[in-house]
Every structure is written in C-alpha cells, then in structure tokens.
Amino acid sequence: MxxxxxxxxxxxxxxxxxxxxxxxxxxxxxxxxxxxxxxxxxxxxxxxxxxxxxxxxxxxxxxxxxxxxxEHTGIELRFDRRRHRVDLPALTGSRTVTVYxxxxxxxxxxxxxxxxxxxxxxxxxxxxxxxxxxxxxxxxxxxxxxxxxxxxxxxxxxxxxxxxxxxxxxxxxxxxxxRTYPYGSLGILADVAPSHDELVYARGDRGFALLSMRSPSVTRAYLQVPAGTEAGAWSHEEIWDELDRRLEVEDPAWRLARGPVTAASVTPMRxxxxxxxxxxxxxxxxxxxxxxxxxxxxxxxxxxxxxxxxxxxxxxxxxxxxxxxxxxxxxxxxxxxxxxxxxxxxxTTLLHRAPGATGFDDRIQLAGLDRLTTSRAAETELAEAYTGFPF
Known part of the structure; x- marks a missing residue:
C-alpha cells in the first residue's frame, strides 16, 4: 500500500x-x-x-x-485555606478553555x-x-x-x-x-456532579489536589501521591477524605460532593x-x-x-x-x-509538596501563590499560558 x-x-x-x-x-x-x-x-x-x-x-x-x-472562563487557586479565581478572558482578551x-x-x-x-x-x-x-x-x-x-x-x-x-x-x-518528579498523580472518575463549576487547583500541607470534571454529572479529581503508589493502595473512602482535607477552605457554604468511583489510576509524573x-x-x-x-x-x-x-x-x-x-x-x-x-x-513545583520539604520550601510556595493572586502581571502570565501558547 x-x-x-x-x-x-x-x-x-x-x-x-x-x-x-x-x-x-x-x-x-x-x-x-x-x-x-x-x-x-x-x-x-x-x-x-x-x-x-x-x-x-x-x-x-x-x-x-x-x-x-x-466552556470555562476561569480556574480557582486554593492555598492556606484561601480561594482565588483567575478570570481567563479578562486577562487574555477573551480566551477560554473547554472541558471536553x-x-x-x-x-x-x-x-x-x-x-x-x-x-x-x-x-x-x-x-x-x-x-x-x-x-x-x-x-x-x-x-x-x-x-x-x-x-x-x-x-x-x-x-x-x-x-x-x-x-x-x-x-x-x-x-x-x-526530569522525573518524586511523586505521582492518583486520578479518579466518579459518578457525581462536580462540586465546583470550574477547575480547582489546591496546594496544601499534605500535597496537591485538583478538582475537575468530565461532564455535568461526572467528577474528575487528582491527588498527589508518593512515586510508585498503586491505585489500589487507597480505598475510595480514603480518596474522598483526602480530597476533602486538601480542598478545605474557610467557606462554610462549600462542600465536596461524593459519589461512586468508577475508575482510579496512578500516573508517574515527568x-x-x-x-x-x-x-x-x-x-x-x-x-x-x-x-x-x-x-x-x-x-x-x-x-x-x-x-x-x-x-x-x-x-x-x-x-x-x-x-x-x-x-x-x-x-x-x-x-x-x-x-x-x-x-x-x-x-507542578508550585503546587506539589516534595518529600522532605522544609518550612522554607513551604513559605516559598505560599509566596509564589500570593504573588499570583495579588499581581495582575503575574496572574496574566498564568492565564495566557493556561489558555494556550500560539501554534
């Protein structure tokens, strides 16, 4: 042929x-x-x-x-029990992302x-x-x-x-x-409506968490786990509990919706x-x-x-x-x-907590996140990169 x-x-x-x-x-x-x-x-x-x-x-x-x-017009950053929304179109001249x-x-x-x-x-x-x-x-x-x-x-x-x-x-x-990172990403699909209408990127003392979705009725979520972790090492209840801890904010109105986990896998990060x-x-x-x-x-x-x-x-x-x-x-x-x-x-390095991280490392991450949420220039750089570099 x-x-x-x-x-x-x-x-x-x-x-x-x-x-x-x-x-x-x-x-x-x-x-x-x-x-x-x-x-x-x-x-x-x-x-x-x-x-x-x-x-x-x-x-x-x-x-x-x-x-x-x-179509999503923003993402949310969570850290130190705070939440901050990044308005993508306002920072990029109308560019958005789409969950599909x-x-x-x-x-x-x-x-x-x-x-x-x-x-x-x-x-x-x-x-x-x-x-x-x-x-x-x-x-x-x-x-x-x-x-x-x-x-x-x-x-x-x-x-x-x-x-x-x-x-x-x-x-x-x-x-x-x-570069090989000293942690992996445990991802799940769950038959439950997403707990937030945009993606949530959370940095916590226990590691990174991402709350995402596949549709209005299917949640996609990720947890930072030690490198080499097997998906079966975490029960579904443990996964939800850990997501709850890492996504915690000082907002009594927000709750993490739980549902049946239909798939779970761990991806090495590199x-x-x-x-x-x-x-x-x-x-x-x-x-x-x-x-x-x-x-x-x-x-x-x-x-x-x-x-x-x-x-x-x-x-x-x-x-x-x-x-x-x-x-x-x-x-x-x-x-x-x-x-x-x-x-x-x-x-990755801003939101994930490396094994053996010190108090200095933690403060550097928090300073970086604080910069993103208080500087329009830094936030614009994030939004432009997130919505995509020109082909």
Missing amino acids: RTTVGIIGAGPAGLLLGRLLQNAGIRSVVLESRDRPYVERRQRAGILEQGTADALRAAGVGARLDREGL AQTEVCKDLIAARLADGAPLLFEAQALAVEDAGTDRPRVRYRHRGREAVLDCDYVVGCDGFRGVSRAAIPAALTRTYE SHVHEPMRHGRLFLAGDAAHIVPPTGAKGLNLAVGDVVTFARALTAHLDTGDPALLDAYSATCLRRVWQAERFSYAM
Whole structure:
C-alpha cells in the first residue's frame, strides 16, 4: 500500500492530522495498534485550550464539542485555606478553555474519517519505520496476523512515548532532556456532579489536589501521591477524605460532593523532550517527542499544535514547492514545547509538596501563590499560558 503521509497512532493527534490532510486533499493512512472500542474509551486529557478548540472547529469536527463541551472562563487557586479565581478572558482578551474529554475528541474524529472513507486501520501494529532518512520512508506493520508495508512520502509518528517512531531516529543525532518528579498523580472518575463549576487547583500541607470534571454529572479529581503508589493502595473512602482535607477552605457554604468511583489510576509524573522532532521525512508529534506533567493540562494541546504545524507546512510545500516550513518544523514546535514545559514545571513545583520539604520550601510556595493572586502581571502570565501558547 502507498500513500502520501503515513500516520502512526489514532489518538487525537494522529486523527486530527488525518482530518487536516483530508481537508487539504492530501492522502494519508492511519495505523492504530489498538481496536476502536479501546481508542474511544481510554481516559486521558480533558482540557482543551482555545487554540485546540478552534482547530477542531476549523477542521469541521466541532459540532458536538460546541453542543456538549463545557466552556470555562476561569480556574480557582486554593492555598492556606484561601480561594482565588483567575478570570481567563479578562486577562487574555477573551480566551477560554473547554472541558471536553479526549475520548470524545477521538470519537468525533474517527466518525468523520470513516464517513470520508479515508483509510484507518485498527489493530495494525507498527513494527518499524524504515528508510526515514530517505525520500521514500516506509512503515512495516502487522495487521490481522499478517505483516505488510506502507510506502510513504512522509511519516508522522503520533504513537506515544513507547512507540516505534522515535527509535527510527539515529541515537547519535538526538538529545533528550528529562526530569522525573518524586511523586505521582492518583486520578479518579466518579459518578457525581462536580462540586465546583470550574477547575480547582489546591496546594496544601499534605500535597496537591485538583478538582475537575468530565461532564455535568461526572467528577474528575487528582491527588498527589508518593512515586510508585498503586491505585489500589487507597480505598475510595480514603480518596474522598483526602480530597476533602486538601480542598478545605474557610467557606462554610462549600462542600465536596461524593459519589461512586468508577475508575482510579496512578500516573508517574515527568517532563521529557526529544530533540529534534524530525529526521529526514519522519516527523514526531505529541508524546512521541515530549511529555509534560499533567498539572498544566498541556499534553493533548501540545500534540494538536504539532500536527497543525505539520499540516500547514506540508500543504505549503506541496502547493508552492517551498520546503521552508517543513524544514523549520522541529524548531517551530520546540519553541512552543519548551514554553509548555516551563509552565507545567512551574505549576507542578508550585503546587506539589516534595518529600522532605522544609518550612522554607513551604513559605516559598505560599509566596509564589500570593504573588499570583495579588499581581495582575503575574496572574496574566498564568492565564495566557493556561489558555494556550500560539501554534
């Protein structure tokens, strides 16, 4: 089989790239190792930056997002039993974020691709990217028990941190930058209406907590836990009790609503960047090139920025013959990636209490939060970063 662009991975990045290319009249094939039900139910990110929501609308897959997505105009910071609301549009010139789960983004993009009749192969495991440094790269994959080859003009690896794409770039040409945090993130889904109508980021003496949502009837929440913690180490009652303690404020009217926990998992927290994001005609996007801790809600949004950048660059090249934007792909994406890494690192270290933290460390965190809530300049920087860096 032959195509212009071979896309490895049918997460939101790979699927959106396929849609953008389809709209531009560029052929592509999407290979996904998992089956469709798995892709449509795996729980990942749920906060869309302004630019991500706009990109989905521009691609023609924003109808359900506009009907069902929950647009948020602010977030709340809690610390030292205080609460402070950050008004996003007032600080950014009307930019907002939208709660719309990655699972729903994938459902919309899968339905659109199948309706277009564009190739999307589930249970097609990519085995290797070969000849990436030439003008005829190819993807060797296994589908329905048989090996096959997808010949391409370009390959885009949207196959995550453990995928095969990154391994196709010679180690001698790469640089990696990484930080591993000494704590993890215990996340839950619960069948109970959210206790607050916006996201709450809380820094407490016992650690960080985040109160979020997936819909008007489903709560999403996170707790900082020691690195290596298993999800089963916490009973559901213990999780709710700990959320109650960390989200506590001096407001007798506020109560944490509890309900049945339907899913719980622990995510290790790390920052990782692989440079460059291109080798020959192989391009990396999303988690294949960079990982951020979840505190800043940047992972999905960075991936969208990558594929929007690639689609624009390839379209310009095919239309004009000028490869300048393609040649600049890695540098263009990495500028945005490092800004998101910086923001995510700052949010993580500001709100999480490190093992062995001293009284000095605690006071530095509280001073940082006090600065955010008393300086319009500092608050604007937070709001601009939270709603998204330009693609």
